[in-house]
Amino acid sequence: MDPAAELIDLLGASLVHTHPVDRLIYAKDSGVASGDPAIVVLPGSTEEVAAAVRIGVAAGMPIVARGAGTGLAGGAVPPPGSLLLVLTRMNEIHEVDEIGRTAWVGPGLVNLDLSEALADRGLEFAPDPASQQSSTIGGNVATNAGGPHCLAEGTTVAHILGVEMVTADGRIVILGGEAPDEPGYDLRGLIVGSEGTLGIVTRVLVRLIQRPPEIATMLIVFDDIHTAAQTVSDVIAAGLVPAALEMMDQPMIESVENFAHVGLPTDAAAVLIAEVVGTAEGTAVEAGEIREIADRNGAREIRTAATDEERALLWKGRKNAFGSIAQSAPDYYLSDTVVPRTRFVEVLDEIYAIAERDGLRLMNVFHAGDGNFHPLVSFDASEPGMTERVIGASHDMVLAAVAAGGTLSGEHGIGLEKRDLMHLVFTPQDLDAQARIRDAFDPEASLNPGKVLPDGARLSERPGR
Amino acid sequence: MTTLRTATLRLFERLRDESGDDEGRFVVAPASMEEAAGLLDVAAAEGLTVRFRGGGTHSGIGNPVTADLVITTSRLSSIIDWSPGDLTAVVGAGLTVDELEATLAEHRQTAVLPETAPGATVGGILSAGMSGYRRLRHGPTRDRVLQVTMATGYGSVVTGGSLVVKSSTGYGVPRLAVGSLGSLGMIGVVALRLLSRPLASATVAVADAPAALSEVYRPIAVLETSEGSFCYLAGTEEQLAAQTAGLAADGVPGLAWPEPIDHPIRLSVRVPPAAVPETVSLVRELDPVRWVAEHGVGVVTVGFEELEDSLFGDLRSWAVSRTGSVVVLEGADFIGDGVDPWGKPPSSIEIQRRIKDSFDPSGICNPGILPGGL
Numbered sequence: 001m002d003p004a005a006e007l008i009d010l011l012g013a014s015l016v017h018t019h020p021v022d023r024l025i026y027a028k029d030s031g032v033a034s035g036d037p038a039i040v041v042l043p044g045s046t047e048e049v050a051a052a053v054r055i056g057v058a059a060g061m062p063i064v065a066r067g068a069g070t071g072l073a074g075g076a077v078p079p080p081g082s083l084l085l086v087l088t089r090m091n092e093i094h095e096v097d098e099i100g101r102t103a104w105v106g107p108g109l110v111n112l113d114l115s116e117a118l119a120d121r122g123l124e125f126a127p128d129p130a131s132q133q134s135s136t137i138g139g140n141v142a143t144n145a146g147g148p149h150c151l152a153e154g155t156t157v158a159h160i161l162g163v164e165m166v167t168a169d170g171r172i173v174i175l176g177g178e179a180p181d182e183p184g185y186d187l188r189g190l191i192v193g194s195e196g197t198l199g200i201v202t203r204v205l206v207r208l209i210q211r212p213p214e215i216a217t218m219l220i221v222f223d224d225i226h227t228a229a230q231t232v233s234d235v236i237a238a239g240l241v242p243a244a245l246e247m248m249d250q251p252m253i254e255s256v257e258n259f260a261h262v263g264l265p266t267d268a269a270a271v272l273i274a275e276v277v278g279t280a281e282g283t284a285v286e287a288g289e290i291r292e293i294a295d296r297n298g299a300r301e302i303r304t305a306a307t308d309e310e311r312a313l314l315w316k317g318r319k320n321a322f323g324s325i326a327q328s329a330p331d332y333y334l335s336d337t338v339v340p341r342t343r344f345v346e347v348l349d350e351i352y353a354i355a356e357r358d359g360l361r362l363m364n365v366f367h368a369g370d371g372n373f374h375p376l377v378s379f380d381a382s383e384p385g386m387t388e389r390v391i392g393a394s395h396d397m398v399l400a401a402v403a404a405g406g407t408l409s410g411e412h413g414i415g416l417e418k419r420d421l422m423h424l425v426f427t428p429q430d431l432d433a434q435a436r437i438r439d440a441f442d443p444e445a446s447l448n449p450g451k452v453l454p455d456g457a458r459l460s461e462r463p464g465r
Numbered sequence: 466m467t468t469l470r471t472a473t474l475r476l477f478e479r480l481r482d483e484s485g486d487d488e489g490r491f492v493v494a495p496a497s498m499e500e501a502a503g504l505l506d507v508a509a510a511e512g513l514t515v516r517f518r519g520g521g522t523h524s525g526i527g528n529p530v531t532a533d534l535v536i537t538t539s540r541l542s543s544i545i546d547w548s549p550g551d552l553t554a555v556v557g558a559g560l561t562v563d564e565l566e567a568t569l570a571e572h573r574q575t576a577v578l579p580e581t582a583p584g585a586t587v588g589g590i591l592s593a594g595m596s597g598y599r600r601l602r603h604g605p606t607r608d609r610v611l612q613v614t615m616a617t618g619y620g621s622v623v624t625g626g627s628l629v630v631k632s633s634t635g636y637g638v639p640r641l642a643v644g645s646l647g648s649l650g651m652i653g654v655v656a657l658r659l660l661s662r663p664l665a666s667a668t669v670a671v672a673d674a675p676a677a678l679s680e681v682y683r684p685i686a687v688l689e690t691s692e693g694s695f696c697y698l699a700g701t702e703e704q705l706a707a708q709t710a711g712l713a714a715d716g717v718p719g720l721a722w723p724e725p726i727d728h729p730i731r732l733s734v735r736v737p738p739a740a741v742p743e744t745v746s747l748v749r750e751l752d753p754v755r756w757v758a759e760h761g762v763g764v765v766t767v768g769f770e771e772l773e774d775s776l777f778g779d780l781r782s783w784a785v786s787r788t789g790s791v792v793v794l795e796g797a798d799f800i801g802d803g804v805d806p807w808g809k810p811p812s813s814i815e816i817q818r819r820i821k822d823s824f825d826p827s828g829i830c831n832p833g834i835l836p837g838g839l
Contacts, residue, residue, distance in 0.1 A: 179788055187817070414633070
């Protein structure tokens with residue numbers, strides 16, 4: 001029996017797609033690469049995922065899982081001939097434990113829907129990637145997603161206590177759980193950020209945190225991007241841990257303001273969005289200290305959001321940064337690198353120099369407090385040679401970050417995009433060890449093959465050497 | 466040891482730690498990761514089993530291990546790189562927690578490692594996967610481990626993770642290393658994310674620990690112990706004043722942690738946080754010498770002079786029925802005629818076994834120490 005027929009038996013014809021148009025819809029994520037799945041299915045339960053995996057494996061098909069497809073590194077791009085599992089139907093909140101502050105949810109649940117559903121219980125899910133209106137928890141797990149509020153709370157891995165997962169041989173295992181420190185290796189920790197290559201996550205146990213009683217959000221305006229960056233370094237070095245510390249440069253401010261009309265000063269060289277949360281007393285003190293540091297660095301203006309509406313407006317500006325680009329150019333390339341926070345200013349200068357050298361239109365929005373860069377080049381891909389130039393420049397920006405002791409990705413993942421750059425930050429022995437981990441989970445390399453690790457990462461097939 | 470070739474013996478002699486070992490085993494102290502990997506390479510080729518040792522404070526965890534050789538981290542014990550502005554530090558695994566924290570305090574920073582583990586090394590804490598009481602607010606130790614360099618059971622030096630505070634770059638080798646109890650190789654160098662020490666802190670005695678947990682906004686820890694219940698707060702003076710206003714009693718300044726539990730039998734009961742109050746009731750009935758329950762976290766550490774295996778079995782069954790576990794941290798041999806320190810292996814045991822086999826193909830690194838005899 002051919003796998004498509006088996007899958008139709010399993011799920012019904014309406015949830016199994018083989019038509020070229022349907023396959024095209026799911027051929028790529030939000031990055032540049034594209035693939036071509038042979039079969040696209042939309043399972044609705046763990047058992048259906050497990051059965052679909054068994055059918056795919058028996059047919060020798062590569063198996064790729066996908067959520068909303070907001071990833072930028074090509075992690076969800078299905079190779080030719082693959083079976084693509086779209087998990088967006090598995091979007092339930094199964095159970096919430098208010099005392100333990102945890103919830104079991106489906107991988108297809110949209111990030112923002114989770115926090116909104118929990119708001120009236122005074123709880124929230126801390127990771128808040130800019131894509132949170134559409135990205136799914138499963139996708140957040142796959143990429144170890146970040147977001148502005150990971151500065152104080154840590155990235156997704158700190159908020160995933162357990163997963164239920166279908167293994168490469170179609171079995172169901174639970175890793176981690178409500179009780180802390182499950183005996184044995186922390187496989188849960190390996191799954192987060194593994195980009196769908198170790199198993200297919202079918203339920204996620206998320207950690208929830210108390211919503212803060214008080215939030216103070218400030219917009220700090222600078223006439224010089226260096227003093228803005230210095231302010232960030234000084235805040236971190238002073239030991240303050242704001243909930244978020246975000247930065248946008250002038251071209252990005254202008255783009256966002258033209259799009260979202262939130263009242264940003266378009267002539268400013270840079271703005272910081274600093275947010276402190278906690279008790280009223282705590283936030284007042286912390287906000288005061290940040291203001292003082294900003295003043296000392298010559299901030300032109302400091303606005304504090306007086307109402308929830310004003311606060312929402314400030315964040316609307318930040319979270320629409322990427323969406324705003326469409327007005328100025330048909331295409332953009334967004335990169336993601338991290339540097340030690342003390343090297344931030346120096347790498348920033350290098351990134352601008354690279355864009356200027358190549359005559360590219362660069363705008364920047366950063367998770368500055370984490371040292372996480374998101375240089376964004378807007379361009380027109382129909383211009384001959386332009387895409388190559390942009391990718392070349394972005395590559396040089398990654399090199400600059402790595403030379404400063406940084407790494408390839410802070411929150412987008414490696415996927416296809418940076419797989420062949422892994423040797424920049426890891427030795428052949430390091431990559432071999434990572435390949436051993438992958439092989440332990442998926443000996444036949446069925447799950448999302450070709451992602452994360454470069455070809456030949458496993459130094460020898462012979463165990464031991 | 467007679468199987469060693471002369472050249473190998475010379476290498477071992479050069480690295481030999483003269484301080485020796487209570488059980489008379491050969492003790493070597495490599496001074497670099499390359500030496501550690503070289504030793505493991507030789508040990509693998511010769512079929513010599515190896516134990517790793519830091520401060521020896523957590524050596525009672527896991528199934529008993531017989532080993533031909535002990536490799537200590539005593540010569541890998543320096544602060545290699547500390548960047549206060551980045552709030553990161555790179556240290557040798559053999560550095561003691563006390564020494565690290567004392568140094569970090571110079572810049573009002575902390576690695577948030579366990580508060581009461583005298584003599585414990587950073588590598589030992591990581592290897593045993595132990596977290597301190599501040600976990601309620603700051604998360605487990607493993608969430609602050611940015612990078613790990615280990616000498617693997619197949620004799621390779623491997624670094625995983627990145628020396629930045631946020632990364633989604635490759636597989637989480639550090640997450641695998643934390644809690645692996647030396648079963649994959651030796652953790653030699655680690656990079657940690659640091660936090661600032663709070664300007665002010667207080668310990669407040671409370672009558673009802675679960676109530677304190679729900680009423681106070683993000684306390685550092687809420688502990689219920691054999692000596693009473695305490696809520697731990699940290700922040701600025703103003704913050705503390707506001708937080709203690711919600712509690713009945715005034716606090717005393719500083720964080721007064723319970724004395725370490727160091728009785729012959731030591732258990733770690735791990736349950737969902739919501740099940741802590743019930744666990745406390747059960748533990749009290751067993752008449753322990755001392756115990757500390759971490760509300761909101763789900764860990765209850767209990768010390769006994771002696772414990773019947775049937776009572777232990779009841780406690781374990783109950784924890785398992787709540788999706789938790791009871792891990793014997795010390796003294797599994799003294800509970801009745803001896804008990805399994807871990808209990809039933811997790812459902813992922815096959816994957817766990819393949820990982821063990823892949824990182825330690827000759828089966829020489831702390832063989833059998835993990836659940837399921839891995």
